[in-house]
Amino acid sequence: xxxxxxxxxxxxxxxxxxxxxxxxxxxxxxxxxxxxxxxxxxxxxxxxxxxxxxxxxxxxxxxxxxxxxxxxxxxxxxxxxxxxxxxxxxxxxxxxxxxxxxxxxxxxxxxxxxxxxxxxxxxxxxxxxxxxxxxxxxxxxxxxxxxxx
Amino acid sequence: xxxxxxxxxxxxxxxxxxxxxxxxxxxxxxxxxxxxxxxxxxxxxxxxxxxxxxxxxxxxxxxxxxxxxxxxxxxxxxxxxxxxxxxxxxxxxxxxxxxxxxxxxxxxxxxxxxxxxxxxxxxxxxxxxxxxxxxxxxxxxxxxxxxxxxxxxxxxxxxxxxxxxxxxxxxxxxxxxxxxxxxxxxxxxxxxxxxxxxxxxxxxxxxxxxxxxxxxxxxxxxxxxxxxxxxxxxxxxxxxxxxxxxxxxxxxxxxxxxxxxxxxxxxxxxxxxxxxxxxxxxxxxxxxxxxxxxxxxxxxxxxxxxxxxxxxxxxxxxxxxxxxxxxxxxxxxxxxxxxxxxxxxxxxxxxxxxxxxxxxxxxxxxxxxxxxxxxxxxxxxxxxxxxxxxxxxxxxxxxxxxxxxxxxxxxxxxxxxxxxxxxxxxxxxxxxxxxxxxxxxxxxxxxxxx
Numbered sequence: 251x252x253x254x255x256x257x258x259x260x261x262x263x264x265x266x267x268x269x270x271x272x273x274x275x276x277x278x279x280x281x282x283x284x285x286x287x288x289x290x291x292x293x294x295x296x297x298x299x300x301x302x303x304x305x306x307x308x309x310x311x312x313x314x315x316x317x318x319x320x321x322x323x324x325x326x327x328x329x330x331x332x333x334x335x336x337x338x339x340x341x342x343x344x345x346x347x348x349x350x351x352x353x354x355x356x357x358x359x360x361x362x363x364x365x366x367x368x369x370x371x372x373x374x375x376x377x378x379x380x381x382x383x384x385x386x387x388x389x390x391x392x393x394x395x396x397x398x399x
Numbered sequence: 400x401x402x403x404x405x406x407x408x409x410x411x412x413x414x415x416x417x418x419x420x421x422x423x424x425x426x427x428x429x430x431x432x433x434x435x436x437x438x439x440x441x442x443x444x445x446x447x448x449x450x451x452x453x454x455x456x457x458x459x460x461x462x463x464x465x466x467x468x469x470x471x472x473x474x475x476x477x478x479x480x481x482x483x484x485x486x487x488x489x490x491x492x493x494x495x496x497x498x499x500x501x502x503x504x505x506x507x508x509x510x511x512x513x514x515x516x517x518x519x520x521x522x523x524x525x526x527x528x529x530x531x532x533x534x535x536x537x538x539x540x541x542x543x544x545x546x547x548x549x550x551x552x553x554x555x556x557x558x559x560x561x562x563x564x565x566x567x568x569x570x571x572x573x574x575x576x577x578x579x580x581x582x583x584x585x586x587x588x589x590x591x592x593x594x595x596x597x598x599x600x601x602x603x604x605x606x607x608x609x610x611x612x613x614x615x616x617x618x619x620x621x622x623x624x625x626x627x628x629x630x631x632x633x634x635x636x637x638x639x640x641x642x643x644x645x646x647x648x649x650x651x652x653x654x655x656x657x658x659x660x661x662x663x664x665x666x667x668x669x670x671x672x673x674x675x676x677x678x679x680x681x682x683x684x685x686x687x688x689x690x691x692x693x694x695x696x697x698x699x700x701x702x703x704x705x706x707x708x709x710x711x712x713x714x715x716x717x718x719x720x721x722x723x724x725x726x727x728x729x730x731x732x733x734x735x736x737x738x739x740x741x742x743x744x745x746x747x748x749x750x751x752x753x754x755x756x757x758x759x760x761x762x763x764x765x766x767x768x769x770x771x772x773x774x775x776x777x778x779x780x781x782x783x784x785x786x787x788x789x790x791x792x793x794x795x796x797x798x799x800x801x802x803x804x805x806x807x808x809x810x811x812x813x814x815x816x817x818x819x820x821x822x823x824x825x826x827x828x829x830x831x832x833x834x835x836x837x838x839x840x841x842x843x844x845x846x847x848x849x
């Protein structure tokens with residue numbers, strides 16, 4: 251069953267950070283996107299993924315993924331360590347980079363960036379009602395879908 | 400390199416107490432100063448791991464503290480700020496799990512519980528005496544919370560015959576063999592960091608990992624304390640209804656035992672299905688050294704048998720799960736006992752019975768909660784058929800988990816036998832996330848602020 255990641259970080263508004271944001275945007279297609287793509291394919295749990303910037307004030311990582319949020323977080327912390335370091339360096343209240351080497355600190359920080367969508371969906375793994383998430387495939391997971399292709 | 404000092408660790412972490420009786424008292428702080436005074440008085444009674452249990456002294460006493468308890472006792476604020484504590488402690492400890500997965504206590508919320516006292520005794524007389532002393536001493540600073548309506552208002556456990564629990568299976572067979580000293584030999588042993596706080600490492604992380612909060616929790620552990628109701632009538636009648644389909648050539652009594660063993664992964668006497676799939680074998684009833692790598696399809700031990708999920712042993716992990724376990728695992732120390740009278744026969748008598756105890760680990764998220772996730776949805780290993788990613792642990796799965804398929808499958812020589820509409824055999828009746836402090840940590844918690 252798919253879960254929504256609506257990771258939303260508030261971008262620091264100082265000139266250096268905004269310059270780095272512009273640099274990241276410019277290299278994203280050639281230097282960042284391929285890394286993300288490779289990790290997503292390896293995971294076999296992510297249905298869709300994208301990264302957005304809203305008026306240079308917010309950056310979002312939006313995905314739909316299967317399985318445990320704990321496994322998801324740790325897998326991508328290791329696979330995309332430099333990408334996340336780059337993105338989190340833009341964020342207000344981000345812990346120091348060395349803290350991101352700590353699996354627990356990374357998990358807690360990223361969990362704090364999660365937004366709940368409007369409406370009510372299925373219960374998440376914590377037993378709490380998640381936000382509304384529509385799936386045309388019911389609760390079919392990536393591995394199931396891929397096995398049928 | 401580090402070595403655990405047993406004298407600084409509560410004894411319940413080091414070993415499974417093989418005592419016949421237990422009692423668990425839950426308290427809310429009403430006066431912090433008086434509550435700390437109570438703790439200072441009772442710390443000398445706490446059983447630490449250097450206590451010689453060979454003479455079986457009683458009572459054995461252990462103490463747990465919740466996140467709200469750290470606040471109520473004034474620890475948060477005296478050690479460091481609330482913000483620093485919130486950053487340091489894992490969210491699983493700070494935020495009570497939802498009632499949907501943790502069950503709900505009767506009459507109070509998990510966050511109302513601040514302090515827990517856990518007793519193990521040999522005799523009813525000593526249990527009653529110690530309970531009375533605790534209650535008398537606690538009265539000025541603590542309010543006891545009672546989840547039980549019958550009998551003593553605390554949660555009391557007792558060993559059933561032959562170390563069985565209510566589903567009839569022997570318990571306490573397989574416990575991790577822990578390497579308590581980095582310098583000691585034994586690479587096959589489990590790193591103590593999986594269970595002991597204050598020694599976080601990149602491959603076995605735990606939190607708090609640094610600063611004054613890490614100092615506080617060092618040599619402690621987290622305990623997931625639960626009361627779990629077991630529906631014995633549902634289990635026994637399920638066996639009766641489905642046994643013949645599994646083994647039509649066996650007498651019904653033997654077929655029932657085979658089905659029970661296939662669902663659990665061990666025969667009721669303890670024999671692992673992996674070692675003896677056709678009959679129980681007393682010579683291997685206590686076996687703990689076995690794996691599943693030569694049984695990838697579950698021909699001997701079904702892939703959705705409980706013990707095969709709760710302790711994956713040598714089963715591989717799918718790529719996305721593997722990074723969570725660089726040092727193996729997930730490992731849990733289980734400390735539990737039955738509560739309530741045994742059911743005779745298959746008719747439900749309406750009596751509450753089940754299991755009370757603790758799962759001890761240094762990282763609840765990647766140890767306890769991950770195992771619960773796997774029990775409710777078996778998707779962590781390539782041994783699980785990709786068409787059955789929504790299936791569950793046949794014994795312990797929560798059938799209300801969204802999107803799951805409540806079926807089981809058992810391979811036989813004649814083909815696969817499907818179990819349809821697996822009933823709900825267990826139900827959590829309340830869960831607490833506890834810090835089980837080390838002895839120095841307990842003393843610090845009990846200290847009055849300067």
